[in-house]
Amino acid sequence: MHAVFDGHNDVLLRLWQNEKKGGDAVAEFTEGTDKGHIDLPRAKAGGLAGGLCAIYIPSGDLVLKEPDADGHYVTPLSEPLERAPSLDIAMEMAAIALRLERAGSWRLCRTMADIDNALADDKFAAVLHMEGCEAIDADLTALEVFHAAGLRSLGPVWSRNNIFGHGVPFAYPMSPDTGPGLTDIGRELVKECNRLGILIDLSHITEKGFWDVAELSDQPLVASHSNPHALVPVARNLTDKQLDAIRESKGLVGLNFAVTMLRADGRENADTPLSDMVRHIDYLVDKLGIDGVAIGSDFDGALIPREISTAAGLQNLVDALQKAGYGGAELAKLCRENWFRVLRSAWHDTENA
Structure with missing residues (x-):
């Protein structure tokens, strides 16, 4: 079995939502459930050794548009969120992450040494990520506090706009060049992330925002959960020009399993073959x-x-990739080692260099 370190999941969102309905987040993750995709038993069964776990503030007004007869759709961007309730939700999700660590259900990792030790101890290696920075203030004071709590990765925007920049909509077919890039405050956010050693994630940002980060950041360019636009022309996928820039920066792209970003027809259909995933990896x-x-x-x-x-x-x-011709050393890179390389670089982590 090849151990996998995953660049993006929303397990904290699911646990938070179920706690709001009276559930127990620690018990649900630790003991297992039939809800969602990730808990500790299913992670162990599938070789999921850890990953970037997102704090994401849901948009209650988002209703995905039904595709027309040709499969085309454009969902308007969600309205921007207010900061105060967003901060409350982000704190509640961060608290769940900390409770899981105190319970011994996972290890909250701030350095590559933490990840190495978690894997050696057979503990789920969780890294705190923020998908859309609605909880962060314009003065970036909250960023310091979240960093102290373990935040080591963030995407400035999700598929909505905020004070830092602009996101791309759920749309097919459409270019990711859908609006402006970073705001002046967004530029300050990038600089502060560089200083603190917080990875900047470029998934779901507009193409102009992508180029703004590329110009400002001293990190490898990373899109944690995105696929090639040349194969599936949804607005949330990356153009070849963006992929070229990521390669030049020695960055990476994490394959997104969302079927709408994998299927050539862009449709929401779970009967999407593994061959589509392999096709994206090959590209x-x-x-x-x-x-x-x-x-x-x-x-x-x-x-x-x-x-x-x-x-x-x-x-x-992993088996499908092996059958497609990827050898053991290549699978190790795809499954975990490439993530470890870029995290080490973004975090200024020289201990394991």
Whole structure:
């Protein structure tokens, strides 16, 4: 079994939502459930050794548009969120992450040494991520506090606009060049992330925002859960020009399992074959090299192929890649080592260099 470190999941969102209904987040994750995609038993069954776990503030007004007869759709961007309730939700999700650590259910990792030790101890290696920075203030004071709590990765925007920049809509077919890039405050956010050693994630930002980050940041360019626009022209996928820039920066792209970003027809259909996932990996490897491709599942945040189903099915993808000709050393890079390389670089972590 190849151990997998996953670049993006929304398990904290699911646990938070179920706690709001009276559930117990620690028990649900630790003991297992039939809900969603990730818990500890299913992670162990599928070789999921850890990953970037997102704090994401849901948009209550988002209703995905039904595709027309040709499969085309454009969902308007969600309205911007207010900061105060967003901060409350972010704090509640961070508290769940800390409670899981205190319970011994996972290890909250702030350095590569933490990840190495968690894997050696057979503990789930969780890294705190923020998907859309609605909880962060314009003065970036909250960023310091979240960093102290363990935040080591963030995407400035989700598929909505905020004070830092602009997101791309759910739309097919559409270019990711859908609006402005970073605001002045967004530029300050990038600089502060560089100073603190917080990875900047470029998934779901507009193409102009992508180029703004590329110009400002001293990190490798990373899109934690995105796929090639040339294969599936949804606004949330990456153009070849963006992929070229990621390669030049020695960054990476994590394969998103969302079927709408995998299927050539862009449709929401779980009967999406593993061959579609392999096709995207092949394309990314061709554009980025074997060192620039990883996994960014979007577990608990999207409809994924039925042949994967949950974290327990991860090795089905690994087996498909092996059958497609990827050897052991290549699979190790795709499954985990490429993530470790870029995290080490973004975090200024020289202990394990």
